[in-house]
Amino acid sequence: MLPGIGLFGTGQVVRVIVPFLRAKGFKIEAVWGRTLAEAAELARSLEIPFYTSRIDDVLLRKDVDLIFIMCSPNLHAQIAVKALGIGKHVVCDKPAGLSQQEALKMVRAAQYYPSLISIVNHSLRFLPAFVRMRRAIEEGYLRGPVTVIDIRVQMGSLLHNGYDWLCNDTMGGGILALVGSHVIDLIFHLVGQRAIRVHAVVRTFTQTTQFINGIRHVSAPDFCTFQMELSGGALVTATLSNHLPGQLTQEVLVCGAGDHLVVRGGDLHGFREGMNKDGKEEVLYSDVDNLEDSTINSIDSIPLPYVKGLKKLIGALREAFQPVEDKKGWIKEPVSSAATFEDGLYVQAVIDALRQSNKRREWIKVCILTEEPDPNPLLSAAVRATAISI
Incomplete structure (x- = not known):
């Protein structure tokens, strides 16, 4: 049941x-x-x-x-x-x-x-194109280790007409938290490598809209670009933007030893150097699911x-x-x-490092929290000192 x-x-x-x-x-x-x-x-x-x-x-x-x-x-x-x-x-x-x-x-x-x-x-992780991309990587489609991953996401605004949590960076709004979290998780899922250090530029270009133009302003970022150095040596570049109205365009490119796999939208293409005789990519998976069998009224x-x-x-x-x-x-x-949830913790660690990098304008090491910080360190220090003296 x-x-x-x-x-x-x-x-x-x-x-x-x-x-x-x-x-x-x-x-x-x-x-x-x-x-x-x-x-x-x-x-x-x-x-x-x-x-x-x-x-x-x-x-x-x-x-x-x-x-x-x-x-x-x-x-x-x-x-x-x-x-x-x-x-x-x-x-x-x-x-x-x-x-x-x-x-x-x-x-x-x-x-x-x-x-x-x-x-x-x-x-x-469950999109068929990425399921097949991960399988192709595991089965050796790329004849060498993954070297470069390039991700580009262009989409419209994430904001609603009125002011809500989506407008506020500290409440989890913005393209870094809402789309960047997907990207960070997807990279780990595809290649099994985690970020060890990162560098980022995060911006909020749209601070007011037709409906949000009073005392409150939008603080949630609508653009970010970042680089990540992964544990296995691969390098990642990603650019995410809310400045393209209309349908999302998304490209995820994974390269290795002259070969590459790329997902555009929901389609998977591949190229193997010396194997594709005409020098063109081959179609490894074509997305044909138009969701007509669902009862969705709107997914705009x-x-x-x-x-x-x-x-x-x-x-x-x-x-x-x-x-x-x-x-x-x-x-x-x-x-x-x-x-x-462990994966969610890792993603949050990377997002934290990206925000620090944007603020400090330098490469930042990714540190995953293993224990909760002491809410009152001064009191705890005093207690330890008392215990020692006793």
Whole structure:
């Protein structure tokens, strides 16, 4: 039997995933909104039986066993830790909290309850083109180690008409946190190398809009370019921009020993030096999924590759909860390639380093937090000194 689902959030991503979940047989039992009015409107439009603006009202429902956290990042850690603590499976939107401290709390909770599913929504991992790219790299399509990875993402604004958390960098808004997190995670997923040091330029060019032009201004970045040196010696360059209205254009290029693999949109192409007789790339995978089988009304605010990857992720979740012969419960294998909370902590560490690099205008080493910092170091020092004197 599939678990009942509790949704946290009322944004566009919730309207996107509900049809996918229902198509796979999941039942949406409850939805939480920042305000009761927002929750009520979403529940009415999507025919969800229960709505609330109280977090515990969803978490404590007996008919809810799987939590989708799709609200603002400042609530991710709080909801995820509490949900795991009372035995609920968790799918959390990116990024994993607002800081490494929050992400580490999520990691600790997931480690304490290893029997529960706890994954981060880095949906590009499930996009067929990237699934095939990773397989091609593992099978030796590139006849040599990966040397250069170049990523370019151009898309329209992420802002809504009014002022909300998407406008604020410290609340998790902006292209670095919302798109850069996907890019950072994808690189590790494809080549198995983590960033050891980074350099970045992050800018907020659009500080006011037609609807946001009063006392408050937009602080969320709409452009960033960064370089990363990976643990295996590969170098990464990435440029992400919100200055191209309309459909997203995305290119991920992985090079090695004169060969390369490249995903453009949802299509995978490859080139092997000396093997492609006409000197042109070969088509290794062509995306033909136009999502016509879904009941989505609008996906304008979410790029199509991310929506398609999310659809595949939900399909994997469905398989994870399928009954297995001679075994009760569920299995993790279908979602084994999903991003874990540990992966979310790594991504947050890289984002922290990129922000430091932009501020200090120099290369910064990536340091992953392994323990929570002391909230009151002066008091702790005094306690230690007292203990020593005793």
